[in-house]
Amino acid sequence: xxxxDIAKLKIEKSEMxxxxxxxxxxxxxxxIALLLLIAGGLYFGGILVPAISVDVTTISPFYPSQSVSxxxxxxxxxxxxxxxxxxxxxxxxxxxxxxEGSKIKQGQIIARMENIDVSAVRDQAAANRNTSxxxxxxxxxxxxxxxxxxERYKRLVANGYVSRSAYETxxxxxxxxxxxxxxxxxxxxxxxxxxKTAEASLDYTLIRAPFDGVVLTKNADVGDIVTPIxxxxxxxxxxxxxxxxxxxxxxxxVSETSITTIRVGQPCDIQLDALPNMRFRxxxxxxxxxxxxxxxxVLVKVRFLDKDPRMLPDMSAKVSFLSRRLSPEEMKPxxxxxxxxLIDRKGGTFAYLxxxxxxxxxxxxxxxxxGDMVEIVSGLKxxxxxxxxxxxxxxxxxxxxxxxx
Numbered sequence: 001x002x003x004x005d006i007a008k009l010k011i012e013k014s015e016m017x018x019x020x021x022x023x024x025x026x027x028x029x030x031x032i033a034l035l036l037l038i039a040g041g042l043y044f045g046g047i048l049v050p051a052i053s054v055d056v057t058t059i060s061p062f063y064p065s066q067s068v069s070x071x072x073x074x075x076x077x078x079x080x081x082x083x084x085x086x087x088x089x090x091x092x093x094x095x096x097x098x099x100e101g102s103k104i105k106q107g108q109i110i111a112r113m114e115n116i117d118v119s120a121v122r123d124q125a126a127a128n129r130n131t132s133x134x135x136x137x138x139x140x141x142x143x144x145x146x147x148x149x150x151e152r153y154k155r156l157v158a159n160g161y162v163s164r165s166a167y168e169t170x171x172x173x174x175x176x177x178x179x180x181x182x183x184x185x186x187x188x189x190x191x192x193x194x195x196k197t198a199e200a201s202l203d204y205t206l207i208r209a210p211f212d213g214v215v216l217t218k219n220a221d222v223g224d225i226v227t228p229i230x231x232x233x234x235x236x237x238x239x240x241x242x243x244x245x246x247x248x249x250x251x252x253x254v255s256e257t258s259i260t261t262i263r264v265g266q267p268c269d270i271q272l273d274a275l276p277n278m279r280f281r282x283x284x285x286x287x288x289x290x291x292x293x294x295x296x297x298v299l300v301k302v303r304f305l306d307k308d309p310r311m312l313p314d315m316s317a318k319v320s321f322l323s324r325r326l327s328p329e330e331m332k333p334x335x336x337x338x339x340x341x342l343i344d345r346k347g348g349t350f351a352y353l354x355x356x357x358x359x360x361x362x363x364x365x366x367x368x369x370x371g372d373m374v375e376i377v378s379g380l381k382x383x384x385x386x387x388x389x390x391x392x393x394x395x396x397x398x399x400x401x402x403x404x405x
Contacts, residue, residue: 051357052393052400052401053391053401053402054352054359054390054391054401055387055388055389055402056354056402057341059381059382059384061334062333062373063330063334064368065322066370067373068322068324069323070261070322071254071258071320072318072319072320073253073254073319074252074319075251075252075300076250076317077248077249077312077314079243079244079247080244080249080301081211081244081247082216082242083211084219084237085110085209085210085238085241085242086226087205087227087228087239089113089201090226090228091113091114091115092223092224092225092226093221093226093239094112094113094222095111096110096221097109097110097112098110098218098240099215100218103214104213104215104242106210106212107209108208109208110208110209110239111206112206113204113226121198122195125195125197128195129191129194135187136187139181142177142180143174143177143181146170146177146178147174149170149173150171153170153171154167154171213242214242214245215241216243216313219241220240243313248307249302252300252317253297254299256298257296259300261321262284262287262300263284263287264284264285265284266321267283267324267326268282268321268322269320269326270319271320272315272316272317273315273316273318274310274312277333278308279331279333281326281331282302282305282306282319283302283303283305285302286300287299288300288301300319334367334375336370336374337364337373337376338374338388339374342364342366343390349364349365351386351387353385354387357399357401358399359394359397359398360397361395361396364376364378364379365378365379
């Protein structure tokens with residue numbers, strides 16, 4: 001083959017590179033356009049938009065009493081009538097008729113001590129008293145008989161039918177009978193007193209409730225030695241501890257710098273930690289005129305106007321001292337939100353409700369205003385979280401993150 005023909009069959013490398021570059025250029029342009037299109041969609045869809053930092057609050061029940069509260073204090077429920085009931089004599093406990101939580105009435109027998117010896121003494125005193133009474137009745141009969149004989153001899157001696165000495169003998173016997181009756185009457189009184197003493201000693205072995213109340217603790221069991229002093233080894237001074245549940249009050253410590261805002265009869269709102277969803281009406285019962293130096297506080301006693309059988313001594317309580325009394329409607333909780341979480345716009349009131357990591361502009365119907373809190377009538381429910389003081393640029397659907405505090 002001629003060399004000229006072979007040279008025509010060769011392809012220049014520069015020409016191949018140019019053609020390859022020309023064929024890839026439209027593909028690169030299309031890829032860049034696709035990337036720009038995706039980025040734009042992500043941006044306008046909010047994915048690439050930076051999250052807005054916001055503060056949030058939770059929709060929760062609000063009590064109107066909080067808006068008229070002057071001062072808050074913490075304390076505990078204390079029974080103003082409480083007693084450690086014990087026996088007046090030393091002995092062994094043989095019966096216990098109550099347990100923790102038992103309701104008792106004043107005078108009710110709650111325990112019994114061993115009383116065999118005391119019962120024997122009482123029976124002996126009763127027998128002695130009965131003997132004295134029988135002797136008295138016999139003496140009275142003898143006296144009446146002697147009196148009749150004396151009256152008869154008195155008439156006979158006046159008419160000279162009997163001697164003076166016989167009359168005086170009868171008179172002496174009558175006087176002795178009269179004095180004998182007096183002595184036996186005194187013996188009967190002594191017997192009555194001895195019997196009362198023995199009965200009192202027997203009654204001391206019966207432990208009775210000093211007032212209506214509830215048994216808080218059981219301090220002794222059957223078989224224990226109970227003594228009023230309680231100094232003996234293994235001896236118990238008290239059998240049970242009882243409290244009058246009608247005397248429950250809250251004792252709260254109030255700073256001495258704030259005590260001037262407290263007055264007797266001032267209305268209060270009481271919340272118990274054990275019953276967090278309830279509020280109880282109360283009023284200041286007393287301000288104890290003593291300052292605790294270590295805490296710089298004054299003890300204030302608040303009595304309950306509303307009672308609940310679930311109230312127990314030593315429960316922790318929070319007391320709000322109010323500027324005025326509340327109406328029954330104000331004692332009921334309202335669903336409320338901070339005023340700063342609501343936005344007033346033409347057409348109504350709105351709030352930004354959190355849904356995951358985004359917010360949704362939600363219309364809200366509001367009610368009464370209590371200071372910084374506004375009643376939520378509809379649109380939100382308890383437990384919803386909403387944005388507080390929405391920042392500029394926040395809108396429906398915006399992506400957010402909760403600010404760290």
